Amino acid sequence: MWAFGLYNYWIVIVLMMAGFYMVIAHGNLVKKIIGLNVFQTSVFILYISMGKVGGGTAPIISEGFTRYSNPLPHVLILTAIVVGVATAALGLALAVRIKEAYGTIEEDEIVKADTLS
Amino acid sequence: MTHNPVLRVMAKLMIPFILLFALYVQFHGDFGPGGGFQAGVIFGAGLILYGLVFGVETALKVFSPTILRIGIAVGVLLYATVGLAGIALNGKYLNYNVLAHDPVHGQHLGILLVELGVFITVASVMMTIFFAFAGRKS
Amino acid sequence: MAEFVDFILLGFLAVVALAMTRLRNLFAVAMLSGIYSLLSAVLFVVLDAVDVAFTEAAVGAGITTVLMIGTLALTGTEEKISGRHTMIPLLIVLFTGAALIYGTLDMPAFEDPQAPVHQHVAPKYLRDTPIETGVPNVVTAVLASYRGYDTLGETTVIFTAGLGVIILLGLGQRKPGGTA
Structure with missing residues (x-):
């Protein structure tokens, strides 16, 4: 039991760091937004993992079941997912406008164009 | 993609069921998995499929930009108005117990209306976002 | 059995995420x-979060992927090789990851x-929801009734994001091919 007791959290950290790396090591703006999405999903998995109760079932009350998983993380993450896609769309819209204004979405080239002008 | 007959026929067959399923998810959300967020996203995805297969201009004839803009605002306003109705009926903001004679019925009504507001906003925003991106292309 | 599925799915997720950092x-x-989102949706089913899985499957695997591809059609699909250093970000990431893993050692x-997260308000919601609201799906009840303020705020965030996209990209007003 103990050997895998924290396995979920460790994988969450691996996913989180993969997303973090995409944000800080890549210059492409769309890749950065995808990295943020990966990071975000890892946080969702962290919350849902915490809400799981051993031997429990989905939190829809019905006869014959007494043990349910914690519904509270589910509520928080449910709204966070939809908010996440809305904010990601806003970020992508900004990337589209930057492409139209600068002709590129590579961070280095944008900075260069800014210093030249 | 607009001239592929397989896609056109399959999309025509599937879209009504996708929209119907969205409404089922919306109104069955009290008893099974589902609710305004999921239903709004599924409804939006159904019309996004329509836009992908038949072209954004055709899809915008079904849901014109004006309707979408109104929809985005109406959902949030409906949610906030349900809260104000609680105050008007001598309750607290977003307390649904006072909406009907019986607190449990009031809760039912409140949850239904609030989820409807969420549904309208989420579906409109999802369609708006897609049409804004896709309309930029041509 | 569920633990086994959980184990495999998380492994897949890690592989997909690492592949995403490498590809250009x-x-x-x-x-x-999209695959990453679908895998996490399946994982949410295994972890009893059916409502969340539903949303993640529709949003993550559906709409986000469509939006990404729509954006790539406008911005180009190849990432340029930049001259920036990759060692420093890698070191930062490894150090942060190590610190976070050290932090998890205290977690239940x-x-x-018996974890603290299950001892506070969750039992109250599970006990009182059918009596107070008559709604069997506790997630819906907490979302729309007990935590109504939160959801109003979240809906407003979605509203604002939708407005932002309209402001940035326009909707059905500009002539095709026109610039800002």
Whole structure:
């Protein structure tokens, strides 16, 4: 039991760091937004993992079941997912406008164009 | 993609069921998995499929930009108005117990209306976002 | 059995995420992010979060992927090789990851029913929801009734994001091909 007791959290950290790396090591703006999405999903998995109760079932009350998983993380993450896609769309819209204004979405080239002008 | 007959026929067959399923998810959300967020996203995805297969201009004839803009605002306003109705009926903001004679019925009504507001906003925003991106292309 | 599925799915997720950091073709990365979302949706089913899985499958695997591809069609699909250093970000990431893993050592084990997170308000919601609201789905009840303020705020965030996209990209007003 103990050997895998924290396995979920460790994988969450691996996913989180993969997303973090995409944000800080890549210059492409769309890749950065995808990295943020990966990071975000890892946080969702962290919350849902915490809400799981051993031997429990989905939190829809019905006869014959007494043990349910914690519904509270589910509520928080449910709204966070939809908010996440809305904010990601806003970020992508900004990337589209930057492409139209600068002709590129590579961070280095944008900075260069800014210093030249 | 607009001239592929397989896609056109399959999309025509599937879209009504996708929209119907969205409404089922919306109104069955009290008893099974589902609710305004999921239903709004599924409804939006159904019309996004329509836009992908038949072209954004055709899809915008079904849901014109004006309707979408109104929809985005109406959902949030409906949610906030349900809260104000609680105050008007001598309750607290977003307390649904006072909406009907019986607190449990009031809760039912409140949850239904609030989820409807969420549904309208989420579906409109999802369609708006897609049409804004896709309309930029041509 | 559920633990086994959980184990495998998380392994897949890690592989997909690491592949996404390596690939330079953004189209492939967008497709992998769809796979990543679908895998996490399946994982949420295993972890009893059916409502969340539903949303993640529709949003992550559906709409986000469509949006990514729509954006790539406008911005280009190949990431340029930049001259920036990759060693420093890698070191930062490894150091942060190590610190976070050290932090998890104090966390309660997965599936532990005695974990503090299950002791506070969750039992109250599970007990009172059918009596107070008559709604069997506790997630819906907490979302729309007990935590109504939160959801109003979240809906407003979505509203604002939708407005932002309209402001940035316009909707049905500009002539095709026109610039800002």
